[in-house]
Amino acid sequence: QQQVKQSPQSLIVQKGGISIINCAYENTAFDYFPWYQQFPGKGPALLIAIRPDVSEKKEGRFTISFNKSAKQFSLHIMDSQPGDSATYFCAARAGANNLFFGTGTRLTVIP
Amino acid sequence: KAGVTQTPRYLIKTRGQQVTLSCSPISGHRSVSWYQQTPGQGLQFLFEYFSETQRNKGNFPGRFSGRQFSNSRSEMNVSTLELGDSALYLCASSLVQQGGNTIYFGEGSWLTVV
Numbered sequence: 001q002q003q004v005k006q007s008p009q010s011l012i013v014q015k016g017g018i019s020i021i022n023c024a025y026e027n028t029a030f031d032y033f034p035w036y037q038q039f040p041g042k043g044p045a046l047l048i049a050i051r052p053d054v055s056e057k058k059e060g061r062f063t064i065s066f067n068k069s070a071k072q073f074s075l076h077i078m079d080s081q082p083g084d085s086a087t088y089f090c091a092a093r094a095g096a097n098n099l100f101f102g103t104g105t106r107l108t109v110i111p
Numbered sequence: 112k113a114g115v116t117q118t119p120r121y122l123i124k125t126r127g128q129q130v131t132l133s134c135s136p137i138s139g140h141r142s143v144s145w146y147q148q149t150p151g152q153g154l155q156f157l158f159e160y161f162s163e164t165q166r167n168k169g170n171f172p173g174r175f176s177g178r179q180f181s182n183s184r185s186e187m188n189v190s191t192l193e194l195g196d197s198a199l200y201l202c203a204s205s206l207v208q209q210g211g212n213t214i215y216f217g218e219g220s221w222l223t224v225v
Contacts, residue, residue: 034213034214036216042218042219043115043201043216043217043218043219044154044201044216045216046213046214046215046216049213089154091154093214097142097144097159097161097166097167097203097205097212097214098144098156098159098167098169099144099146099154099156099203099214100156101153101154101155102153103153104153104154
């Protein structure tokens with residue numbers, strides 16, 4: 001049973017465009033929602049994270065939107081660049097350091 | 112500040128053998144967790160250690176085990192290797208056990224079972 005559902009599986013965006021990745025969850029005990037970026041051959045790198053008492057968090061070109069009532073959260077990448085081409089994972093944590101990951105979105109930014 | 116360090120980075124083992132992977136957390140981090148990443152199953156939680164005690168365990172068979180030392184360094188062991196154990200094994204560390212902390216991942220150990 002997938003605790004965190006992520007879509008789309010893959011995404012192609014033109015340079016300068018907006019990339020949007022969506023995630024949904026069911027477990028209301030989740031208290032921390034990070035997004036990780038992973039390049040081939042590398043470990044996941046923390047991109048940005050949000051807690052359920054905040055509806056939006058922005059760091060540079062990356063924004064998390066969080067809808068607690070709908071149990072959904074999304075990552076927006078503004079002004080997408082070819083260097084952003086990577087796999088993105090949303091995740092959710094229930095108390096302890098046990099992260100439940102989405103299935104990943106492979107983003108390709110076309111120059 | 113050094114990140115999470117995992118060794119070895121790459122290894123090839125034969126089915127039936129056992130393997131030990133090592134992880135050095137970020138200095139000062141006392142919580143270490145392990146994850147398995149495969150194309151088919153994605154990223155899955157194995158277990159978490161804090162102050163040398165296993166606090167959480169994922170849904171993996173008993174062939175997967177781990178431990179944490181007094182300096183917070185951790186090892187995981189997989190016995191009687193199966194072909195399906197081929198994966199990227201990731202170690203993550205964080206400052207405190209739960210709440211208000213950020214989880215950082217290492218580069219991983221690539222295990223191939225032949």
